[in-house]
Amino acid sequence: MISNPFEVSGFLFSGISSGIKKDGKKDLGLIYSEIPAQVAGLFTTNRVKAAPVLIDMERIKEGLCQAVLINSGNANACTGTQGVKEAERIASLLAQRMGIEDRYVLLSSTGVIGVPLPVKKIEQGLPELIKKLSPEGWMNVVESIMTTDTHPKMKWATCRIKGKQVRLCGMVKGAGMIRPNLATMLSFLVTDAHIKATLLQEMLREATEASYNRITIDGETSTNDTVLLLANGKAGHPLLNRMDREAKTFRQMLIEVCRGLAESIVRDGEGATKYIEIMIRGARSRMDAQKAAYAIAHSPLVKTAFFGEDANWGRILCALGHCDIPLNPARIDLFFDKTPIVKNGMGVGRRLEARAAQVIKKRAFRVTVDLHQGKSSFSLLTTDLSLDYVKINASYRS
C-alpha cells in the first residue's frame, strides 16, 4: 500500500533550485518513468509558441515519454532557433546522464518571455536533479513549476480497472495569462494505468475541454501552455480499450482531477478576490453561449464591478451587447446565484437588487444569463479584476 497519495508506481520525481529564479526558490523539476510511458499532450493555441512547446509537439507524435524536464523563471519563448537548439541540448544531456532515449524526453518552461534560457544553470543543476529523484518527490516538482502561484496545486484520485487499483496524480501551475484553449498553465498528470497513447490523447482532450478550456482569468493565452499525461501501465491490469466499461471510469476520473486542478487555478487567480461561474443558457448554439460567457468574463468593467462588490448588472448586459451574437435584449434574464436581478432585459427592482448585492459579497458565486434564444448552454470559471492583479503584473519582471 502506498501511504503518500502522490506516489504512483514506477514514477520518480525531483525538484531543485538551479538559480534561474533570483529568490533561490525551486525552479527545475523532473518527472521520470522507470519505463517509457504512453503519453498524451495538448499545447497552446497561441501562434507564438515557446521552444519547448515546438519540441514537444514533434516528439509526442511517437506516443512515448520517459522524462519530463520542467523549468520555471524563464519561458524560453521568443528566443528563436537558438532557444530550440539550447532546449534540445539540455534534453540531450539529461538523456545521456539517465541512459534513456533523447526523443523520450519532453520539456516544459514557464516564466519571462524573450530572455535566453540560462542553460549553464540548468546544465549545472542536472546532476543534483537526477540524484534527488524519488517516489516521494512529487511536492518538489510542484514547487519547482510555480511562478506567481501563491500555493502548490495538485489533485489525485484512484479507481479500479480490471481488478487492479489505478492511481492518477496531477499538478498544475498558473495564476495569470489564463484563458481558454489551455491557460498559461502547465499541467502534468501521471498514472499507472495501462492505456495506449491514442486513447490517452482522446481522453485528455475530452478532460481538457471540460476543465482547462473553461477557465479564464485575463483572456490571455500564453506561449507555453502544456498539459501532459503519462501512463506507464505499472498497475498491472490488461490494456484498457476504448470500449471497456472501465474506460468510462477512467475518463470520469481524469475529468474530475482536471476540473479540480482548473478550479484551483481560478481560485488562485492573480490578485483574485472573487471566484465566479458564468453560466449562459438559452443560446442558439454552444458557440454563441461560449462567446457570451467570455464576453462577460473578459469585460474589465464587469470584473472591476465584481471586485467592488457592485451588483452593476448593466455592465453585464453591455458586455453581452457587444459580443457579436444575435441578441434580443428585451428577453434577457440574469441571476446572481438564484436571485433574479434582470427580467426581460430590465432590473427587477431595489428589493431583489439588494439581495443580489448580498450574493456578490460572497467569495464564490454564479452569474446565470438566460438569453431565451435557444437550448444551448456553456459555463466557465473566472475571477474579478482587482488592484492586486494590476500590482502583480505591473512589476512582474522587477
Place this chain on the structure above:
Amino acid sequence: MISNPFEVSGFLFSGISSGIKKDGKKDLGLIYSEIPAQVAGLFTTNRVKAAPVLIDMERIKEGLCQAVLINSGNANACTGTQGVKEAERIASLLAQRMGIEDRYVLLSSTGVIGVPLPVKKIEQGLPELIKKLSPEGWMNVVESIMTTDTHPKMKWATCRIKGKQVRLCGMVKGAGMIRPNLATMLSFLVTDAHIKATLLQEMLREATEASYNRITIDGETSTNDTVLLLANGKAGHPLLNRMDREAKTFRQMLIEVCRGLAESIVRDGEGATKYIEIMIRGARSRMDAQKAAYAIAHSPLVKTAFFGEDANWGRILCALGHCDIPLNPARIDLFFDKTPIVKNGMGVGRRLEARAAQVIKKRAFRVTVDLHQGKSSFSLLTTDLSLDYVKINASYRS
C-alpha cells in the same frame, strides 16, 4: 466678429444641474439651433441600445434637428419600453415649451445603466434649462455631459467656404467603456456651414472612422455611444456640394476636430498614466492589422506592463500570437518609438532594451509592430491599465 471661439452663428447652449447627479454637478444640457439644422449621426454598435439611441436612430432619418437634450448621471439603458416612452415624453415637453417640432428633438444620455430615468427631475429642470440658453453657453453643455471625465473636452476650427468663414465646434465626453465603433462617448458637433444631411452623414462617417473608431481604453462598447453633427447654414454660403473644392476642406477640418476630440478622450482615459499609439505595419490586410492592434491594446498584461513601465515585449508578442491572424513569429519586428526592441521575433539585446525601457517612461509613446506579411497598416490610440482604473470602476455607482 465672434470673440468666444465656441460660439457658432444661430446656435444657443445651456447646461444646468437638475439633481440627477448626487453631487449637484451639471447634468442636463441643451443645444438649440434657431432654425432646423441638417443633422448627421452615428450610434453605438452594441446590440443593447439605450432608449435615446433607439429614438434618435429613428428620428435622424429625416435629416433635421433643432434641439439636442442631453443628460448625464443616468444612461436610460436597459429600461425597456418604459425608458423609451419616458424619453419621448421629455422630448415632447421640451418641444412644446420651445415651440418646435417633436421630431426635431434628439436625445442623449450617459451614466448608470439599468436605473429608471429620473423624469421628474429632468421635467422640473426644463424651464431653467431653456431660460439659460445663450450663444455663450457652450461650456455649460460640456460640463453637463461629463461623467468620469476629469476635464472638459472640446475643439474648434474654422475654414472658408465660398467666401464665407465657417466655424465648427465639437465637444466630447468619455473616459472609460471606450472602444472602436464609437466609444462610451457622446460627441456633439455644430457648424454654421451649409451642407445637406446626406453629405454631412458621409463626412461624419469618414471622420469617425479616422478618429473615434481608432481609440480604445478598455475594449468596452457602450450602450449609449452617440456622435451628432448639426449644420444650420448660418454662415451664409451657397450649398456645399460633394464635388466642390471646399468640400475637401471641410472634410479635413472635421477629421482634425474629431481626431483632436478622440485624442482628448484617450488622454483622459480612466486612471490612465500612459498614452500609447499602437501602429501595425506589414499586415496582409487592414482587418488583420486592426485585429493585431486591438489584441495588443486590449491585453491586460500588456497594459499593466505599460503601467509598470516594464518593457516586457514578450507580452506584446504573446498578445499578437493569440489574436487569430496568420503570423510568422520569426519575422516580427517591434519598436518603442524608434528604438528597436524585437528583430525577427527575438529580443535585440540588453543595451537596446535599456533604451526602450527609457521610451516607456514617457507619458506618450508609440509601439510599432512590423509583421512583414504584407502592405496593410492600422494604428490606434490606447492607454495603460492602472490601479486607478480599477479603483474608479470598482466604486463607480457608490
